Amino acid sequence: MGPGKLPIDPLPELRKRRSAKWRTFPDDVLPLPVAEMDVPLATPVAEVLREAIDRSDTGYAAPTGDLADAVSGYALRTWDWKIDTDHVRTVADVGIGIVETLRRVVSPGDRVVISPPVYEPFSWWIREVGAHTVEVPLAEGPRGWRLDLDALERAFAANATAYLLCSPHNPVGLVHPREDLVALAELADKYGVYVLADEIHAPLVLPGAGFVPFLSVSDAARRWGFSFLSASKGWNLAGLKAATVVTADPAPRRYVDRLSPHSLYRTGHLGVLATIAAFNEGDQWLADVLDLLDHNRRLLDDLLVELLPAARYRQPQAGFLAWIDFGALGWGDDPAEHILNTARVALNSGHRYGGAGFARLNFGCSPETLTEAITRIAAAA
Template sequence: MSAASSQAVPGFDDLDRAWLRARPSVKWHRPAPQVLPAWVADMDFPVPPAVVTALHDTIDRRDLGYPDWPDGSPLRAAFARRMAERYGWAASADRVREQTDLIQCLQLILHLSTDKGDAVAIQTPNYPPFLATLATMGRRAVPIPMKDTDAGWRIDFAALDTAVRDAACKVLVLVNPHNPTGRVLTREELEEIAAIAQRHDLLVISDEIHAELTYSPHQHVPFASLSPEAARRTVTLTSATKAFNLAAIRCAVTHYGPDRLLRLRDMQPPDLYGAISPLGVVATEAAWRDGAAWQRDLLTVLDRNRRRVSEVLEARLPRLRCHAPEATYLAWIDTQPLGLGDTPTERVLKNGGVMLDGGTSFGPEAAAFLRLNFATSQAILEDILTGVTHALEAEAGP
């Protein structure tokens, strides 16, 4: 499929670059004016109309007072409904608690369940704020490297089993769908992990924020839905922010499986970790309730774009390794076969005018990798790919 032959999608492929650059958000505001941004995991698309309408309705009522939520926000029931409808998981609304974002969720769970020096297993490469959280909190990260195979990125289950045993891990941080590789773990793979977690009595913190950005025929399976045993040891973290482009709304949810952990959480001072804004609840509810049509168009665009990234890289730089992601809007590109060293992001910025993420902030094995955000219009993506391939071709030589 070529860019020329694919049909434009209104609302997604008619982005105005002046509008994008005028926004104060970090993605387009931080790079120099001549640089195209494809780095931080924000999409370029406007917020779903249903969310805009819901927020306007709230402001038009001129009521931003304290919400009457004696038993928690409406998100608790909304989350449970969404899990049942999309995945057949009977999550309990009573076990849901609200936080401002996923990183805060992770930090709170680690604070309640571990002490300094405790070992925490985590896939690598991984989302840099998660790795930074472990370092800042003094938890001992036990890397579980993902293996790059001809069939895509895979977990080495024997290595996982050995690592958590030898390091006496208390916790496994599971990112599925995985950022940055885009892997969606199958039910069989998740069951292998569940068996290891049970064998070593691990708490599983399952980040599932990219779940709704999964491409057919792949299917997301919530880790806690595998079995009652898995549910009892799993804390599930998610949000509408990635799947509906609402990063700054500052609203996330945590589903607590372990009884003891939920009791500990509820024993904390109620405002110690802040409180979510009612506007965040309004936006999330509107996205989940009325955003299906917008999300269908979004997935059409992202699926097309991920294929276009693969098509261009295979044609222009066949020595690169880049598996088409099974979820997310992020391509994870290995430049090692080109022999460019450990600063490919700097080279692409300097020689291609494109700002990408990548490097050792994703883990020690990630020095030569690039992460490319393809959640943008057809035309902008073509310019991004032109810049990237031009820079890498120039560096790689014949």
């Protein structure tokens, strides 16, 4: 049972799930890597899916404006961001949206900038379109992680074509302050760099931080920016395959207009139905999830202080991912491997995101599972 109203299934029930999180490791391993949560589906989402199954309504996604209306309604209600529904394109997932947009924005050999530690597939996506990845690491100061705007300016000036912004930033859980996004947009405008803003974790911004949509910050951001939004992280719908690309100016929009007219039909019909229900009727469920995550990010802090004081962790401002520095424990560059072998807890290897000595832990689980994970790791230490 989580805090608040979310009844999280016990582990034996969760182990019956057939998603990647539950089918990648043997049963003695506590799986806390893949970015799925252990929460039950939001009731409005479950209902719309059940109705579709009962009607054998499992064909192609329909070309209606309902998904664009739902995304724009949610953005306005939640972030006071007005999206023009004519500028919303449906794609199967954020990865496909970014790859297909990149394909149109960059040419093979072009330079695309990322800020590690960052979601590992960013560099795969750049490779997929034949471009070259330029790394400009985040800066870590006493108050947390920030974009390194000076280093980004140098990279942009050195012939960059595009920048992949992770906002909020996975895996460190950074919610970029407005002034950094404004400054980033100015740099994009000055050097002619497209900004592809992956905003998939935006619905999961936790108390104390406020999400600022990139396209809302300035005309410069709108001239150079694309936003990729989806309900897949917020409402745990990753397997259903639906996401959107949003633009707010004719310049980036002309690239989106060149996406295959077939992209709608490559999107999951059930994903579209579930996403509409999540964005239109999922606010209460999301509030309960945020309560759970807020509780768990603090619980993790308490557990580490008590049981593994040599580990270094800063509570994230968003999402269900914790970025933990195990460097002082002497477990080498890949503590996740050591932890899997000794404690039978699966985490993500931090070096894959650009953080040797770190591991990424998914706390989108019950407090009991989180407690057991840290207890096992501490016992093995």
